[in-house]
Amino acid sequence: MTYTQPASFTTRPTLEGTFGMTASTHWLATASAQAVLERGGNAFDAAVASAFVLHVVEPHLNGPGGDMTGVFATAANPSEPIVLMGQGPAPVAATREHYLSEGLELVPGSGALAAAVPAAVDAWFLLLRDHGTWELGDVLYFAIGYARNGHPIVGRVGATISSVADLFNEHWPTSAALWMPEGRAPAAGEMIKNEAYAAVLDRLVAAGPPDATREERIDAARREWSEGFVAQAAVAFTAQPHRHSSGTDHAGVMSLEDFAGCQAGYEPATTFEFRGHTIAKTGAWGQGPALLQTLAILAGYDDEHLDPSTALGAHTILEAQKLAIADREAYYGDADVPLDYLLSEEYSAQRRPLITEKASTEFRPGTVPGREPFIPPLRTEYTAPALAGVGAMAGVGEPTVSRSGETRGDTCHIDVVDQWGNMVSATPSGGWLQSSPTIPELGFCLGSRLQMTWLEDGAPSTLRPGKRPRTTLTPTLILKDSVPVVALGSPGGDQQDQWQLLYILRTIVGGYSPQQAIDAPSLHTTSIPGSFYPRTWEPGGAVVEDRLGDDVITDLEGRGHVVTRAGDWALGRISSVVSDPATGVLKAAANPRGAQGYAAGR
Template sequence: MTFTAPDSFTTRPTLQGTFGMSASTHWLATASSQAVLERGGNAFDAAAAAAFVLHVVEPHLNGPGGDMTGIFVTAANPSEPVVLMGQGPAPAAATPEHYRAEGLELVPGAGALAAAVPAAVDAWLMLLRDHGTWELADVLAYAVGYARDGHPVLGRVGATIASVADLFARHWPTSAEQWMPGGRIPQDGEIIRNEAYAAVLDRLAAAGSPEGSREERIDAARREWREGFVARAAVDFLSVPHRHSSGSDHAGVLTLADFASCSAAYEPALTFDFRGHTIAKTGPWGQGPALLQTLAILAGFDDERLDPSTELGAHTILEAQKLAIADREAYYGDAGDTRAGVPLDYLLSEEYAAGRRALITDRASHEFRPGTVPGRTPFVPPLRTEYLAPALAGAAFAGVGEPTVLPTGETRGDTCHIDVVDQWGNMVSATPSGGWLQSSPTIPDLGFCLGSRLQMTWLETGAPSTLAAGRRPRTTLTPTLVLRDGRPVTALGSPGGDQQDQWQLLYLLRTLVGGYTPQQAVDAPALHTTSLPGSFYPRTWTPGGAVVEDRLGDAVIEGLSRRGHVITRAGNWALGRLSAVVSDPETGLLQAAANPRGAQGYAAGR
């Protein structure tokens, strides 16, 4: 091993077995997933059950009105990773002209104008129909139980509600009624319920005819979501002006036609080979290719420069990430982009990677440096180090942006993640997000709100991710699948907004190059760069910024500072939200690991 030896202590063992493994960001979702496996369900049944549970138990991190991205392989076709696309597009009336006419300079971070068409539920139902085995009612029973009968609320849910309590009380009364009835914020461990969402799930499960097939019943639920009572309730409620993170009031623009025309889809995964493994990611409507670009840059270095636990390795990794993410900003967007697509073949070529690699010196760069692509002009976003919307006039708005890790290491929440592998060889990694309780006012008939993914688009023209009707925003949701010799070996992912792929990169380097076990890699000290325009409102950046866990060690951290990195110490256990499941096709051994930070992620299996 050329890497720094991992700490002999891990917060929990790497689970091992041969039957099935589940890992997620909440123990109740993991337990539900594993319960499905124990009752004969496959990985797709289990992941879907866990996803709907996450809507209930992590409402500050995701919701049914949000989005999700998944990547999976089936036992029948293990060499072909497939992307599950649950990212909805911008509504037909969501144009830069409309937003500017409303007095906005940025897409707000909260409020209905930030909402893409919700596609997460449709994606899970489609996956269940095509690759699951269970009836929808049985899959939803776990979530219905926790919503109707109650579950112990996380302290972080209460903390999130407290941070937006004034907003709820003054401007979003339906959210106040749902999340702080009587003006009282729920306390850690208190049993809370969401009867409205339980009723929604019951109605979806009952949408199909008992005489029809399982697949027809699931399709009936999809129609009910996209064309029935859910769409009607959301459109009617959000057509009334309400407070946005801009500090001003606006009505939503989502219509019934937007709901009806939005459908989840499957897409081929984008792949890159690194150190004998194939890494599979989404296309450039997500940030996934930036991880592949980073690996392409790092592939040309000796192993000693890939160790995140050393000064040289951490510096090299941070600099490679800055270069790849600059290309993300300059070139990535929905494939429907009027610029005729994204030049991924060129961006992932060895010739291009070598040129980018040569830019890495012994000093930290504070520049925004996208590469040059023949025939293309790179988009350079506004590089604001601070931003206050004019309408705020000095006032704070607690509900903006993704509830992710702050530069100080303080946590307002995050996204969610699920990984499952079953005894037959099915494997899935999924990252649900959006529709968190502070995204927009709660729709009272549904018990949830819509998401805010459109804040990841620009109102400036000429960007590959400029807001456009019917175009998907470039999401940060980015699960990962790893194959070796054409067989799936790892499903992993993390919450964390712009940090998702940065933290996953550390796991990949430590396991594929450094020889760490899954739990050792999850537990190991994390770091990431903030020298990038943030994907979330208010979209500022910190030139040369690097956030590190203190456990990286004073010598390494001080060395990074001497190299010019603008360091923020986040604390000992503050960064990274990884989980993973692992399969050895030769022996049949299955493994799982989950994040200890925040004391809610868990793995289970046997």
């Protein structure tokens, strides 16, 4: 059996050029980033401009009160992939004891008790200060314009607002005032504005004195965010009790000291060598190393086991992912994680024989010497007062494709490569409009990343003050011969790395072009404990696109997979940019599903 050949046609071409390439989850963000490149900015200037536009045009998928992670490499030091860490920690008063005393069994999926300290804005400003070239006001020009003057919204924004309309009207009036100014959800194509957020960005730009250096002006904006009017408004507003996804009312616990003490930073990437390529991810405070563990298991197989378009390949990939993600639950968190051992060939060789001809319905973390694996509550369903009402449930979770195949939403992603060789992959998320009530003076709300922590004691990802929740945000950078060649990423919660894995296998092993790999039929497992409230799992569950084919799907069912057909074009939100150092050619590709992601370049 040979690797399945890609379809002879794609939904759009893989873009090729030599100047610069951008891809993201919204065309206005892509166009803004490309405009920065055209005016002499570098990849980092462009990525920051794009990120703030995404706050405005995809408010149901991310916001300033959320989080982000990035992986990048600079033209000056291309062999060293660096993680941009924009994941804030739990507030000092966010103790498991407090949450349990509030009558909670899980950290809520929405409401201020779910909020980590927001770090995305600080991370973007840090990247701009250290690696960009533009002034802050010039980079934020695009976002300020769309927020103040308006932009035509995509249908999914209105659909999201409609799904939480009852929640807004009954419990979150400040959100209703901003997102339903005429008493209804806006329709696709309607112009919406966010003057409050435009004013926030203006004030951040104005925080830097004109006689200071560019870097000093950016640092002044960072201080204004963390110590000035933003922190003051957020803390005061969220201290008021409000409805959470638990169906009960609670006050937030974030303080001014939490804001002031939170700073973004840089970290070395975690890497794994696969088929002559270096795959770079975040540390195990994110889920990224689970992709590396999956590759470590799959590295022991021949090509026919690595083809997602065949029953053998899809089965092998799904089973390897279950094993790696079980280790994510057992060992990952903002803690001492034994990654050297988890990524070793010795350990991978122990895990490989667990993959048999039949689908596993068990939760099977591995054994690490000297460590006790955490076994999370394995709920197939969860009943709480909020789950009885659509409005209360709709604000929950980084939106994924559920067991039923229903898409609740997504996150955002940005990839940029410039003519000098700078490359960045970044996944901003959280702080979406359904996370918690809108802070009226700011025009945005706080995020809900703490829902990824457990209230059970003893887990590496147990809720702990000052510790980062184990985020699902997981951008990817790929290097070959110590040079960055691919920036890649996807929205999708627990599916982000599962979908990216298919791209990596199809391009590196199967020889697909970037657009062919993105367009090809996708799949993922739901036989894992979910990272988002209400944190359930489906033993043996697999969600597939119908285009995988009846024969393959029937074969998977015969192997014991509990298959959900999601439709022909439902799974995957990937975008990527590519650099070929041998020829100087740059490439870009974007997801056609949902008719929203776009690539641009020349």
